[in-house]
Every structure is written in C-alpha cells, then in structure tokens.
Amino acid sequence: MRIGLYPGTFDPVTHGHLDIIGRATALVDRLVIGVAINRDKGPLFTLEERVEMIESEVAAIADRTGCEIVAHPFENLLIDCANDVGAKLIVRGLRAVADFEYEFQMVGMNRQLDNTIETVFLMAEAEHQAIASKLVKEIARLGGDVSKFVTPAVREALLARVGRA
Template identity: 60%
Template structure:
C-alpha cells in the first residue's frame, strides 16, 4: 500500500457560511459519509459584506455541525482562513476540496475555480457534490434577503442560526 493510500483522506469544505444553511449542512452530512475527517474552512471574505463577524460564523458552523459529526463518526473541524484555498487545504493536510453545486449556473464558476486550484496544487482534488433536490435553491444571500424583508427563513436554516439571523437583523427570535 502506498503512503498516500494509507493516509486518511481529509477534505476541506470552504465557504463564507454567512449564515450556514440547511443546504450547507446537507453537503456536510453527505461529505461526512465519504471522508473520515472534514475541515470546514470559513473564509473571511470581507468583500461580501458579511452579516456576521468571522468569529460568530465559525462558532455557528461549529454548533450546527456537532450533530453531523456525532451521527456520522466523522471528525469535523472548523477553522477560519484568509489565504488561497489550496494553501489552507495544505495547511490542514487535506487532499480533497469539496464544493457543492446547486444548479447549472454554479458549474461554470466552480469549474473555473477547480481548474485554477488544480494548476496551483495538482495533488489536491476537487470533488463536487450536488445539493439535494430540496436544498438546490437555498443560498445564504437569499436567506439574508428574505429575513431582512420579514420573511420566514425557518425551512432554510437550522434553529440556532435562524435565531441569530433574526437577532442580528433586530427582529428577535420571533
């Protein structure tokens, strides 16, 4: 058995997670079925004007993924990063970058990113997981917009995240 084959596969699932959605959790749960260790990389990405500060996003992702880790037996870690994704992946020993695809419109961007990442780090594979049908339309941006306009986000995010979004937007946990 080669050294690479004997090492446990470690995957990185990157995103801003502002906020984490049920779609993200679906991808995380499915990744946990195929990887013994998953590192969720929370990107700083200040350019997106996040609703939550980085530390709070990391804490929410940790809290919301505990059940997935317990149910799957997969070790799930959460860490912030502000470097190139491939550099972050290397820093945590990952050989796989996981990306979720919701629709064909995601594919073009993700295909380009996978190609760039491969040129930068040919030893790290990008693996795409399709979002489950019931989560294909969910995005953090839509969740924030719906909540900001007073809509119900209950079916799009887990309970703790819903409460925090509503608190952040001044609507309490109604």
C-alpha cells in the same frame, strides 16, 4: 487519514450547507469546514460568530457519522488552506448550472497551483437547491420566514442580527 476541506463563507450556515457536510463525511475521515474571512463580501456575521455557528450545527452530524468535523477560518488561497490542514480533497456544493461554470474555472486554476489536490462536487438535495445564504439574509431582513432554510438556532441569530427577533 483522508482529510477533506469544504470552504465557504457560511454567512449564515444553511440546510444546504449542512446537507453537503453530512454527505461529505462519507468521503473522508476528517472534514475541515474552511470559513472564509472574505472582507469583500461584507458578511452579516463576524468570523467568530460564523465559526461558532458551524461548530454548534455540525456537532450532531459528527456524532451521527463518526467523522471528525472542525471549523478552520482562512483568508489565503484555497489551495494554500488545503495544504495547511492536510486536505487532499476539496468538497464543493452545487446548486445549479451557473455554480458549475464558476466551479469549473476554479478547479482548473487550483489544479495549476497544486495538481495533487482533487475537487469533488456534491449536488445539493432537491429541497435545498434554491437555498443561498444571500437570499436567506434578504428574506430575514424583509420579514419573511426563513425557518425552511436554516436551523432554529441560526434562525434566531439571524433574526436578532437583522433586528426582527
């Protein structure tokens, strides 16, 4: 069984994330969505809320593709998480050149830690390349329309969290 790991904070999960998840299912039999705890980022949603959002949003993708998709919270090194879930493939989404520079460094470090785990980069579709969770949260806080960037369920949760529901 080919197992892949797609890590992130997913605070909140966006159309860009879902695009990468959907396309990653063509590469693996089981896709683990690694939901990073990362207290340093000060997430808007709790870990439990982010896991619940992921599980809800990926159900249709799993049904459509036949790929098993599961959410897995983690707080350890990415390589350790990959080993914990049996993943030999790490999936990373890229939006721009700046993303690549950071990811290039991460791959080099991860290869030093465990050279049996490969990293695959998937470019976000053009309409999703500008989407960043951080910007989506800011738009919601300032009263803008986030419906182009997230699903209706995530939009409602986001607006409720920022007090704009």
